[in-house]
Amino acid sequence: MASDIQNYANQRIVEVLASKLRRRQVVGSRNAAIETTLVLRQVVSKARFSNIDQLVDIIRSVGRRLVEAQPKEHTVGNTVRKVLHHIREEYHTAVEGTAAATKKEDFSISRFVSQGQPRKQNIPVPKSEERTTTLRENDPDDPDSFAKGLKPVLMEAIQDVLDELETVYDNVSKNARDHIHSDEIVLTIGHSKTVEAFLKSAAHYRNYTVIVAESSPSYSGHEMARSLSSSNISTFLVPDSSIYALMSRVNKVILGAHAILANGGMFALTGSLLAASAAHAHSTPVVVCAGQFKLTPLWNLYHEYGALDFSDPSSVLGFEEGDLVDKVDVINPYFDYVRPELVDVYITNDGDHPPSSVYRLIKESYDDDDHEL
Amino acid sequence: MTKAERRELQERQRAEKASGKTGSAAPSTPAAKKGRRGSLAEGLSTPGSAQKGKETKEGVSGAVGGGGGEDAGKARGLRIFSHFGLPKPITSHKGEIHPAIVRLGLQFSEFKITGANARCIATLTAFKSVIQDYVTPPNNTLSRHLMTHLSPQISYLVAARPMSVTMGNAIRQLKLEISGTDIDLPEQDAKDALCDKIDNYIRDRIIIADQVIQDTAGKKIKDGDVILTYARSSVVEKVLLQAHSDGKKFSVIVVDSRPMLEGKNLLHTLSSHSIPTTYLLLPSLPSIITEATTILLGAHSLHSNGAVYSRAGTAMVAMLGKEYRVPVVVCCETYKFSESVGVDGFSKNELAPINKFSTPPHSKSPQSLLSASTNENPYLEILNPLYDLTPPTSITAVVTEVGVIPPNSISSIPLALGRNMI
Known part of the structure; x- marks a missing residue:
């Protein structure tokens, strides 16, 4: 069995995505998540399994392989966890029928604390012997019958994940006009697609001004400024250095996230911490727009140097500075860790949440067993 | 001719004039007063801000092209930023402009000479040659007329780039010296005396001051330290080099x-x-700030409430330094002190011309910069503010040539030095 699972993880399609991730040919959290879902769908549709544990093992081994390829793309792992969660849910509904849903639990504090899980996953797993449905695990006569019975719902479950990813921008920005008011000045940094969609959606209803910090060394803010201004949003492009000087006139800072962590902090584009700190110093609210696929069951309380991901130095100090190249250390990290105190609200595709309730969202989105893939 | 002869000559000239003045002692005080008041006003605000305001309107509306008036939101955006001085090409000027000043103006507007110290020294040096080439017209005294001769030169420089606080302080001091010049002094002697005064100012307030700061700040650097600095300050550079040559690792x-x-x-x-x-570039700073043991910063000027007006970005470095408990030390000569109070980097600032610095150094993206598209897109504007204001709360200490002082005691320094020294 172990070797079978190994085979799944070494499948060509998994291998291709793993190397793409490693070579950073797939970048951006949403892209990585979509690619992962597609691979998982492929894997599940081809997989042979005769009980749920085998299926979970297969998905996990594939997930582990992908996460190892690029540990800093947290959404890969998140997507795998999400798929596992959905699959378990479908499985439970399939084997239980409606029994689980109707089962009433009396609420008490002690139960809530001891279980720690506010929702659905607490359904006691029934033993297969008690089963009355047509779904039979480990059927010796026909080992594939379980897979055959379950696969259609599994495909649906994965499709749900995919749909969520594809509509994430629309759903994040659907309440944009409640957050941006007329004549406000909004500051953002770099180019986050979620923020871009959010701002553009708000522009349908409101007349406001955006200040875009260019975010060196990628200077992705230029692209953002161009895109926003072409949607007739009054846009000012400024260097990163002037964030503090302008902050006193800014009503709101809107940032994107790379991954939202369990403590409510986030990994975000380099420069986010500076912008958020400057906003904090001026008591300006910091709003983060992100899809829920970025929720990551991970903690980073100390902003360790090693938790960062470093990019190539040439965009900071290129070879045209010939004599400097071998004398100077150049640092060019991709991400900042932003502490939860610096974030006021996360606007997600499923409602707005304060950083303090991110842990609950994570509890609801993923199963505890999957935190370590 | 001997000194006596010269004095005789002057005496005769004065007798010939004899129009309004009666004595020599009496007019000197009102003249000095008037000169001082005038210089205060001019040095501090009038030419600078008036000029700035005018430029801004023209500059910004020019930059936006036709797109300004159509959109209300746009107009609002413009209004907020409208007070930022945007340099424009020098077109007209009244009076004769000395070639040295024309040259300097060009160097300023092209950003060939930047930095508070460099600009101040360059201005004073140029004024020296202006003074040397100056001839008092008949029926005038040097102490009264030279200032009217210098005024257009100053406004020319201001038109090239808004005046730095250091220049303002130095010019005010120069005006004081000019108005205090003894009218009995022969012209050449007076000019020489003024040039000496300028040389002394540069030596005492900048060069020697820097050496003292080098020693004082150098003592704060210990073996094994990691010094973090932002952009380039001439003083900080000197401090670091001095500490290095002292053998510190x-x-x-x-x-x-x-x-x-x-x-x-x-x-x-x-x-x-x-x-x-x-x-590293500024956005990456948080990942390395914990490694630093001291932050050394330079300043453009220091407000009397202890706020540091310096290169844009300094405020964020200091802010982060404070947050991570890294001491923030600002190196600043006392001649950079400004009597005004600053609370906000937004209210007073200067914009860098877009075309000078538009291209990101190593942009990988083909659509690198929008300097061209600014004109096609009325909704997009590029701002490059040059300065920001670091609040005194994020500064640990200021190293000056009179010692290391906390930022909230800045206001006492000019008093201690004697008000007229600034």
């Missing part, structure tokens, strides 16, 4: 940012002295 983190990327110059200097350096 330390490394330097140079933080830099657009629009000017001045840190690269510092990097060249430091690495040529083989001081170990690390280079």
